[in-house]
Amino acid sequence: MDRLEHLALTQAMTTTSSQRPPTTADLTVILGGTGKTGRRIARRLHEQGRAVRIGSRSGAPRLDWQEPDTWEPVLRGADAVYVAYSPDAGFPGGAEAIGSLATLAAEVGARRVVLLSGRGEEGARRSEEAVQRSGAEWTIVRSSFFAQNFSEDFLADAVSAGMVAFPAGDVTEPFIDVEDIADVAVAALTGDGHSGRVYEVTGPRLLTFAEAVAEIADATGREISYVPITAAEFATGMINQGAPRDFAMALVGLFGTVLDGRNSSLTDGVRAAIGRAPTDFTTYAKAAAAARAWDRPENSSVIRPKD
Numbered sequence: 001m002d003r004l005e006h007l008a009l010t011q012a013m014t015t016t017s018s019q020r021p022p023t024t025a026d027l028t029v030i031l032g033g034t035g036k037t038g039r040r041i042a043r044r045l046h047e048q049g050r051a052v053r054i055g056s057r058s059g060a061p062r063l064d065w066q067e068p069d070t071w072e073p074v075l076r077g078a079d080a081v082y083v084a085y086s087p088d089a090g091f092p093g094g095a096e097a098i099g100s101l102a103t104l105a106a107e108v109g110a111r112r113v114v115l116l117s118g119r120g121e122e123g124a125r126r127s128e129e130a131v132q133r134s135g136a137e138w139t140i141v142r143s144s145f146f147a148q149n150f151s152e153d154f155l156a157d158a159v160s161a162g163m164v165a166f167p168a169g170d171v172t173e174p175f176i177d178v179e180d181i182a183d184v185a186v187a188a189l190t191g192d193g194h195s196g197r198v199y200e201v202t203g204p205r206l207l208t209f210a211e212a213v214a215e216i217a218d219a220t221g222r223e224i225s226y227v228p229i230t231a232a233e234f235a236t237g238m239i240n241q242g243a244p245r246d247f248a249m250a251l252v253g254l255f256g257t258v259l260d261g262r263n264s265s266l267t268d269g270v271r272a273a274i275g276r277a278p279t280d281f282t283t284y285a286k287a288a289a290a291a292r293a294w295d296r297p298e299n300s301s302v303i304r305p306k307d
Contacts, residue, residue, distance in 0.1 A: 027077050028189055029110075031055040031063065031101070032084030036148050037116055040182035041082055041189070050190070053078070065097050071104055080112040080189045081105045083131070089116065090123030091250055099130025106135035112195070114188045116181070117142045119200060120258045128198070137195040139188035144202040144263055147175040147284045150216060151293040154238075159216060160294045165227040167234045167255060168209040172264045174202035175212060177279035184273040194273065201269035204278050212281060219285040220294055231256055 028045055032038040033054035045052050053074065055063040061073040065086065075081065083102065085094050102113050113136040118124040124142070131138050149155050150164075158164045184201060188194040207215070213226040231252045238248040270278040288294070 026079060027051045027053060028080045028082065029053045029055055029075055029078040029105075030082045030084075031074075032082070032086060032116070034058065035084055035086070036146065036152055036178050037181050037185065038082065038084050040178060041185050044182060044186045045189070048190070065101075068100065071101055072108060075101075075105045075108050075110060078105065078108075078110045080114070081110050081136075082114045082116070082185055082189060084116040085127065087247065087251070088118060088121075088124070088254065089127040090118050090121035090254060092123070094123060095126035095130045098127045099134065102131045102134035102136060102138075110136055112137045112139070112189060114139045114141060114185050116185070118254075118258065119144045119202075120262045121254065122257075139194045139196075140198040141181060141184055141188070142198060142200040142269070143181055144176045145173045145258070146178050146181075147203070147212075147281055148178045148288075150212065151288040152178075156294070159213070159224055162223060163225050163227060164209070164213050165229045165234070165237070166209055167229055167231045167252070168259045169228050170208050170210070171259050171261050172206035172208050173212075173259070174204070174206050174263070174266050175281050175284075176201050176203050176270075177281075177284045180270050180278050184270060187274050197273075199269040199273045200267045201273070202263075202265075202267045202278065204266065204280055206264055206266065207281055215282055216285045216289070216294075219282075219289040222294075 028050060030038045030042050030052060033042050034056045038054070042052050042054060053059070055074045057064050059074070062070055063074040064070050083098060085098050088094065089098060098115065102115075105113055113131055113134060115128060115131045115138065117128050117140050119142050128140050128142070131140070146153070150159055155164055155166065181201060184199055188197075188199075210226040213224055217224040235248045235252040238251070239245050270276065
């Protein structure tokens with residue numbers, strides 16, 4: 001999604017929620033509503049004619065995870081709340097913030113809270129437990145590695161530049177299409193039978209990062225290589241490109257945990273939640289290529305291994 005489309009969607013969501021007086025009958029608050037999962041959920045709910053309020057630092061009213069005083073105005077009047085914590089539910093401080101917000105949501109009348117969590121993350125498990133203690137009806141969507149990280153996030157420029165240098169070795173991962181996560185979350189936010197459920201969602205097959213990059217290369221008709229590098233090299237590359245050191249080190253530490261093989265297995269979470277199979281990585285790659293996701297400038301930044 002480009003910047004203009006993003007702004008248009010945010011404006012549409014804000015218009016919907018401002019023109020219709022929010023009531024506990026139909027208002028859904030989406031925290032992280034401008035991110036990969038949140039904006040897709042917002043679009044689906046908007047298409048269903050449901051009132052949506054986006055919770056973000058650019059929203060109206062504004063929500064900042066570091067400023068608890070901004071939470072209540074965003075949550076007021078909501079029936080359901082989707083929580084995608086930034087930067088990650090497993091990061092230090094995430095469980096405390098998520099638990100406090102979920103408890104507040106229940107106190108001001110929200111009936112349902114749906115949390116996006118990370119598969120294999122000890123910190124994310126603490127965030128899940130905090131939501132489960134909040135007093136709201138809860139659903140956990142525990143996700144594997146996003147396929148869209150290759151096209152909409154920190155690996156996109158590397159793919160565009162033709163070389164993905166990443167500290168994953170030859171570990172296999174069941175990459176999940178974010179469109180599937182959005183469908184599962186919408187079902188949990190709007191339907192019955194999802195309260196108290198943990199949906200661990202994965203794609204339908206295991207791929208190494210080299211295999212995933214090869215599939216993207218096939219879809220684009222370009223030469224794109226995968227180069228395994230060390231965690232230290234990746235962190236140094238992020239810092240050199242302007243990422244805060246604390247963030248870079250925390251992210252690399254997370255990768256070191258979740259990409260150690262613990263997540264090299266499949267689950268039936270998507271089918272259990274919405275009754276269909278998850279999207280295959282090949283389908284994702286072809287769709288992203290058709291949408292010109294990797295048509296970027298020649299000088300796109302890329303983290304390169306040391307000589």
